[in-house]
Amino acid sequence: MFSWFGKVNFVQYTKVSDFAVHLKDGRLMGSVCSGCGFQTFPPRADCPECMSDDFEFTEYSGKGEVYTYTKTDAAPTGFDDIAPYTVVVVELEEGGRLVGWLGDTLDAGTLAIGDAVQVVPRIWEEGEEIKVYFTVDRSGTTWHKAPAAHLG
């Protein structure tokens, strides 16, 4: 179900495809290696350290701070209808970084590197197909989470 991830998706099949299912349930997942305990975000099926191919998802809080950002005016195919949009790199509290869109609880004009933020799982409202993504919002923002992880 990795095809669910992104407004425009380029990768349909991956060994970590349940990431998108968890995201739909409101959970942001990294991975932990079953061999050596190496933890990383974004998740990887195969450990870069010990070369084990056995892993488990582990939930991330989504708390972090702004590492860098840019407001994009010149958008590529599939994103022109939402331009200009702000892309933010977040340094996650549990380690690792992600890139996501600035949510509407924050203002691009006052955003600063080092600001505390909350990464929030989202479902794209327009259209029939399921599309999931996440936004970078004001610290303390809450969202709906499915009661327990269920994988499709």
Added chain:
Amino acid sequence: MSRVGVIGVGHGTFGRRSDATVQELAFEAFRMAMKDAAIERSVLDASVIAAVPEYHKQRSVAGVVQEYLNLNPLPTWLTEVACASGSAAMRTAWMAIRSGLHDVVAVIGCQKMTEMETAEILALMGRVGEVQWESVFGTTFPGYYAMFANRHMHEFGTTHDQMLAVAEKNHYYGARNPNALFRKEITREKAVASDPVSSPFCVYDCCANADGAACLILAKDEVAKELSKKPIWLDGVGCATASMSVLRRPNLVGLPSAQEASKQAYGMADVTAADIKVAEVHDCFTIAEIMAYEDLGFCEKGRGGAFIDDRQSYIGGKVAVNVDGGLKAKGHPIGATGVSMAYEIVRQLRGECGERQVPDADVGLTHNVGGIGQYTFVHVFKRD
């Protein structure tokens, strides 16, 4: 160890070349390089062709180039590492010569970028980054470098005005290079008023796609001395990589691949950053040149903005950088760029650059970056 010498160079005009196919562009540069080297085709043992395949309608472009240059049945192969493909071709030619397999190798960088429709270019633009986790958020090539720029400004107080000072310098020299796409000086005042692209960048922070080709003839030590009165020696070839995903980099204020590749190249050529008189660096975006000053050791990390403010990268400064206009003014036909950089350095070391000549240029360098620093090649050239 035997050295590898450059015995011939050729360079076509960069720009929107609606008059020519990619193999015709390659021919222009090849013809000039062969004439410059004053050799016959029979002297060549092989060619290496650099081009990024996804821009060409013709698949396996090395085949048509090799045929059009009348180089069959000599061996050839294509090198591709995004915008650093040209330097990868130089590196593999150097390896082929040093291994003893070939004595004389033609390196041809060529690219036709303007035959694509705007829609195709916009679609390609959306797949520049790592596509699984990053491109899904509409990340772009200027966007990535813009995020480096914002981080650099945050950590070191670098300003957008300093970035545009790089563009001003490169247009100043590009106006004096007959092969350049933009042969016009610009001012920072005009540049800052150009359309926004990805904050803090506006149009004048970004290089432009172009069509073009460049060619070098490389030969092994004794053959180079026999064939050429003044071979220029490729004495240091450094190459390093960094993660595809910018999320997995240690920081976003420099390119670790460039730092590592320059260390290798300096060590191999037995020089230091202070010995470099003239450099061609990969200014795909203005911040990239500022980071290059630092990554190559021309100044300390964080001092790149001051380096351009003090005009240290102009002729007469500490090290003349991109005095052919750089990618910014010369244009960036991605497969040709690395070879074009080497062309300029060879001509500088030979003393052939007229009003753009760097005085006493005896050691020069090229810094050619693929993608967002996933690959960097640093080459050091010397004259006798």
